[in-house]
Amino acid sequence: MRELILGGARSGKSAYAERLALATGLDVTYLATAQARDKEMAVRIEHHRQRRPGDWQLVEAPLELAAALQRYAATDRCLLVDCLTLWLSNLLAGEQPDEVALVRRRNEFLELLPALPGRVILVSNEVGLGIVPLGELSRRFCDESGRLHQAVAERCERVTFVTAGLPMTLKREK
Secondary structure, X not given: XXXXXXXXXXXXXHHHHHHHHHHOOOEEEEEEOOOOOOHHHHHHHHHHHHHOOXXXXXXXXXXXXXXXXXXHOOOOEEEEEEOHHHHHHHHHHOOOOOXXXXXXXXXXXXHHHHHOOOEEEEEEEOOOOOXXXXXXXXXXXXXXXXXXXXXXXXXXXXXXXXXXXEEEEEEOOO
C-alpha cells in the first residue's frame, strides 16, 4: 500500500508518518531527501534523526529517489520517504539544476510508484494553500509540487492531510 501524507510546515505530518511506519510492525527504511546546506537545515535534520527509532535503516536519496525506492522496497518492509518537496527542491534549485533530469527523475518515480511492493509512506509539504509567490522560481516550485502531489495522490491508495497534528483522510483504499 502507498500513502501520501501532506501538510504545512510544522503541521505534524512527519511525526504522524513515523507513527504509521512504526505501527506496521515491519522493518523500516527511512529515505531522507534533505541536504544540510546550512546550519538551520542541519538542526532540522538532527531533530528528525533524534525522533526516529535507532533500528530504522537510513538511506539518503536527495536526487535518485526512484532508484532508492526500487532498491529497498520489499513485501516485508516499510519505506518512509521524507520528503517529496525537498526532493523536488533539490531537482529544481540544487547545485546543478537540470530540466531534463528533473523530468526524467519525476517520471521514473511516478512510473515506479504503483508497482512497489510492501508499504510506502510518502511525506510532502502542501505549499499551494497560500498566495501566489512573487518570484519565478517560487511560482515554479508551487506549480511543480502541486502537479507532483496530484500525480502521486492518484497512484496512492490513501492520502492524508495533517494540520495541527490532526490527520484528515482525503482518500481511502476501497
